[in-house]
């Protein structure tokens with residue numbers, strides 16, 4: 001069993017244990033469960049698809065007497081909110097985008113119409 005799978009299973013077990021042993025009307029307990037599932041999702045986001053699949057296969061073998069299901073193509077998918085939303089929208093997730101750097105202009109900026117026209121001595125602007 002890989003280190004990633006062991007950690008994923010531990011985070012899953014804590015999240016499930018907090019959820020199943022907490023009173024449903026206790027907001028602090030619900031908050032702890034949410035934090036635990038957020039930690040699981042954050043860690044899962046760092047795993048490769050094969051690591052996620054491996055961890056889920058171990059959890060299934062440990063927790064279910066049934067053989068592995070045939071349909072488990074999604075077991076390699078990240079289940080964090082960002083990746084779920086990206087799959088739903090059909091887009092790529094960029095979790096921490098690099099800051100955009102402004103490129104300095106390569107040519108002088110042309111004058112705009114708000115600039116004052118050049119007036120010779122004695123000239124004035126039309127009214």
Ligand SMILES: [Zn+2]
Nearest residue numbers: 045078080083
């Ligand atoms: Zn993700």
